[in-house]
Amino acid sequence: MNEFEWRRQMRDLRQPMAPRRDLWPSIDAALDEAGPTDAGAAPTATSRSAGPRRWLIAASFAASVVLAGAIGWHAKNATMATPVASTTMPTQNWKPADPRLAGAATQLNAARMELQQAMQQAPHSPALQRLLIQTERQQSQLRQLASDAG
Numbered sequence: 001m002n003e004f005e006w007r008r009q010m011r012d013l014r015q016p017m018a019p020r021r022d023l024w025p026s027i028d029a030a031l032d033e034a035g036p037t038d039a040g041a042a043p044t045a046t047s048r049s050a051g052p053r054r055w056l057i058a059a060s061f062a063a064s065v066v067l068a069g070a071i072g073w074h075a076k077n078a079t080m081a082t083p084v085a086s087t088t089m090p091t092q093n094w095k096p097a098d099p100r101l102a103g104a105a106t107q108l109n110a111a112r113m114e115l116q117q118a119m120q121q122a123p124h125s126p127a128l129q130r131l132l133i134q135t136e137r138q139q140s141q142l143r144q145l146a147s148d149a150g
Contacts, residue, residue: 094139096146108139 093109095102115132122128 098149101146111135
């Protein structure tokens, strides 16, 4: 089959088609079997399960709201309780004797200095404070690696 035949077949699919059999008699029969619903009738399976389903939806919505509030509250308290990170570690440039760690120490020192300069421009920026704390943690981990190495 080439592309022209394929395209012709695709165009033929756009033509309206009648169903092979009439669907309305089976729909009418299904509705007649269900019968009319009145207020005094016994509850059906779908109406019996609607109550617990509503409670489940309401409970999941409430849990989502509580979770979102807890995350927001935690994030707010974490940023408010975060001290300015430039006071947590000494600011001297440290260079390990191991040449494998020296490059990483140089990069971390440069990053810390750039973050401290940025903190002078925006001292109350929680994002900069988090980055500075993370950089200083990485420096302390590097110091620990250097002390463990010898």
